[in-house]
Amino acid sequence: MLKYQHIANEIEKYIEDHALKQGDKLPVLEKLMTQFGVSKSTVTKSLDLLEKKGVVFQVRGSGIFVRKHKRKGYINLLASQGFKNSLEEFQLTSEVLQLKVTKPTQEAAVNLNVELNQDVYYVKRIRYIHGQPLSLEESYFNKAIITYLNKEIVAESIFNYITEGLGLKIGFSDTFLHIGKLNEEEAKYLELEKDEPKLEMESVFHLNNGQPFDFSKVTYNYQQSQFFVQASSYSL
Amino acid sequence: MLKYQHIANEIEKYIEDHALKQGDKLPVLEKLMTQFGVSKSTVTKSLDLLEKKGVVFQVRGSGIFVRKHKRKGYINLLASQGFKNSLEEFQLTSEVLQLKVTKPTQEAAVNLNVELNQDVYYVKRIRYIHGQPLSLEESYFNKAIITYLNKEIVAESIFNYITEGLGLKIGFSDTFLHIGKLNEEEAKYLELEKDEPKLEMESVFHLNNGQPFDFSKVTYNYQQSQFFVQASSYSL
């Protein structure tokens, strides 16, 4: 494992183990350098990583501090592929409604950057939290990249299979959010009424070489879904 | 200006000027180093910055590529304080409904980390896009930090005033999203019906030293609002 990743993990563990709260001060750079026996740049890189993840913030001339918000049960929109991290303490299950190899819709073809006659996996499933329907998902996977899927994989974590099983590396994702009203089918699956609010999330996931491999449309039950985003000021 | 920021700006401008598209290749590191006359680390830092901003992605052994999604009119959830960047090409106006110095609500006091008897600025305004109501905003500013506000400032960009006028530096923000149904007052301002969908966004903005200075609750017109988030894989 890379040094700076390892150090970042250690620091995160340290925060966890000592139950540090927002604003608590971490050891100074010098201390961390000697403690881990690495150069300043490496420690800095670890801290930059933790800053991106929203775990710490650094103040010049002052120190390194813990960043931690208090709310629980929110889905982190930046933890890419959804919940596993944000909601790991909750009871999540999923039901696979459909799994097949087919041709993409126009929309899926555009987003996956494939031709209309190329094969894709189509997956439709419902996610439950504490037995309540949380979301209805439709996903398209480029079969040229994701060469094989089955019900077992799809019932568990597809992304875990992609990284572990297929040895692929996920690079980045684009996610688009809309608010609207449920249609009849969505309402049925989510156990709500037609025309009640919904959040629709469309995501395109790319490998680390930039190839899109997954286009997903997820409809959330508005009663169960809350999201958070931690931003840092590189946006000026 | 810092070298790496300047270089990042230049590269972004280069992409813009040459109308590069997703997947287009940028000059190699070596080239950028000599072109800008800086060390490898500095170019790398620029590229990391652009990667965080979702402008490029780097592939080891292969090159540096442009990252660009096609959809227009989406609000970037990471560009902290809202629209200015994402929607700058659209006609945005705002109407100030209220501006006063008062005591915080319980909720605002908790989020701003102030006592209930400390002064805060309370601002209520509506944002319009192309003359259509986009959002209804209620904001609380810690008066100990944001020492002065007036109608003119509030009608324009408050954040611009905070950075330029007051010389403060914004550090990071936490944003929470909920979906719900409009109440009567919200419906009136947004020119919708009661019980129609709404997106409610609560944000806490912090200075670069970690102090929270702004707690805002924004209710979006579901017909006007679409959001996007670009994630990168540091989430593993």
Added chain:
DNA sequence: AAGTGGTCTAGACCACGGC
């Protein structure tokens, strides 16, 4: 003035992709 983080360099070596 002392403490602490941020920027930048020059260079060594490593890891991955593509020819």
Added chain:
DNA sequence: CCGTGGTCTAGACCACTTT
């Protein structure tokens, strides 16, 4: 094998905060 990006170092110097 070569081109290309990624990690890591040691050290100089800078900028902001705290005492």
